[in-house]
Amino acid sequence: MEDISKVPAIEWDACMASTNPFTRHAFLWALEQSGSVGGDSGWRPYHLLLYRQQQLVAVMPLYQKSDSWGEYVFDWAWADAYQRYGVAYYPKLVSAIPFTPVTGNRLAIHPQAKPYAEAIYQQVSGILKQQLQQFSSWHGLFLEASECQQWQSRAELTLLRREGCQFHWFNRDYASFDDFLAALTSRKRKQILKERAKVQHLHYHWFAGDAIANELWQRFYYCYQMTYLKRSGHGGYLSGDFFLKLGRLLADNVRLLLVCRDNEPPEQAFAAALYLADEQQHVLYGRYWGTLQELDGLHFEACYYQGLEYAIRHGFSCFNAGAQGEHKVLRGFEPVMTQSLHAIAAAEFQHAIEHFCAEERQHNQQYVATMRQALPFKHSD
Incomplete structure (x- = not known):
């Protein structure tokens, strides 16, 4: 689906079943209708919709990307590696909210369709596997921890997990x-x-x-x-x-x-x-x-x-002031891990990227431990 306005807002939001403003139909519609995505923005809408007996049972915000701007999970090094070997990295597929490093639902299943969740994950992963015949990769960015687990246990794809760090303030x-x-x-x-x-x-x-x-x-x-x-x-x-x-x-x-x-x-x-x-x-x-x-x-x-x-x-109870910024730690913002999943079509690149992700996760875990020690609260002295 290349135009979210063709999806009734009430049906999209019923699948999302969340008050997160960034995953709502209105936010994505505003991005598209204002020209902030589409055109030459590098984000071409390509949303995935699943129906069961004419009822919309699952949605995934999905985009064809011709660059890596506005994603906040950086893969420029991967693109450079592809280029050095004469292989096209773009276009790729990205499930994310454009220009918005906020965790939320990516594959959202209607509450009434939850009993069929395993079949839906398998069907969606099958669709993505077919798409990877024409795209270099699929990237699910800023996934909820529970969804990340669902993907890893149910999807019929080889998925590489990346971790990142943000800083949130807790009341x-x-x-x-x-x-x-x-x-x-x-x-x-x-x-x-x-x-x-x-x-x-x-x-x-x-x-x-x-x-x-x-x-x-x-x-x-x-x-x-x-x-x-x-x-x-x-x-x-x-x-x-x-x-x-x-x-x-x-x-x-x-x-x-x-x-x-x-x-x-x-x-x-x-x-x-x-x-x-x-x-x-x-x-x-x-x-x-x-x-x-x-x-x-x-x-x-x-x-x-x-x-x-x-x-x-x-x-x-929580204040999320945006991506990155370890200077927030001294002002009471605590490190929070973020997660993303990546499916790489080319087997010859998959092993190297998997090694990169493993090293990055280890580094991030050490980084978070260091940031926690730097928190300014009295009990952290």
């Missing part, structure tokens, strides 16, 4: 930000207070859902685009129309932070950060940000500390 029933600070060592607590003091003269305005007018979206997008342009030489992967559609379709999930100076209205904010909230699973996601002026401490404040305060104030 230990903190009553306030000060309560969170009290759990840290004195030195780390003082460091955070010092960082926040640099930008406390600014004004931070939160907007949610339908309260985000088009003018505020335009200001956010301007900040986002200018920051991408400065750092990457392009205006960002996502279009302004994507954010407008997101605000309309996922209004219940969207939280927008605008940063202003004295007497400056939100429409003239000079920095902004966009969050998405899953209130049923009590998870806050920090996703996109931008600024028109670089200020020391502003990124940490807008993307981390304001998010922490919001999570505590509204009772979120």
Whole structure:
């Protein structure tokens, strides 16, 4: 399926059976309809759908990829190896949410079809095996741990497992930000207070859902685009129309932070950060940000500390502020392992990539252990 709009949203979301905003039909539809995927983006929709007696029983977000941008599970070295041997690595198949390193369902089975899960996994793996006659590989990125186990035990494919590391903040029933600070060592607590003091003269305005007018979206997008342009030489992967559609379709999930100076209205904010909230699973996601002026401490404040305060104030149990960034550890974010699975069509490359994955897993386990020792909480001293 090359156009998710041809799938009724209610049927897709019934299979996903999750409040994760990134796997919902609306998020993927907004990506496609805004031109953020498709065209020359490197992401060509190729979604997999399974029906049983005319009922949609399983869905998989799937894309044909002509490069490896926007995946956050890096395989550039694999592509280089293929190129050195004169073998095409692209196109490949990727099951992921474009530009979104967030764990979630990839093969989603309708709750009523769970009794047939084993047969569905076997059928889907058979379809992927056929597809690997024309694609170099299949990559299931940021899989739920339970789904990863299901794939490994039920799929009729040789699957190589990779592990990665992100840093998430967990709410230990903190009553306030000060309560969170009290759990840290004195030195780390003082460091955070010092960082926040640099930008406390600014004004931070939160907007949610339908309260985000088009003018505020335009200001956010301007900040986002200018920051991408400065750092990457392009205006960002996502279009302004994507954010407008997101605000309309996922209004219940969207939280927008605008940063202003004295007497400056939100429409003239000079920095902004966009969050998405899953209130049923009590998870806050920090996703996109931008600024028109670089200020020391502003990124940490807008993307981390304001998010922490919001999570505590509204009772979120987890704050996922995005991929990578070991600098988060000293600010109370804990290492979390992520998982992905990879099917390689060419047998001559499979052994080398399997060895690479094994070494990478060992390195990541050591890395996570080291990061845990660096956590700033009093009990970690």
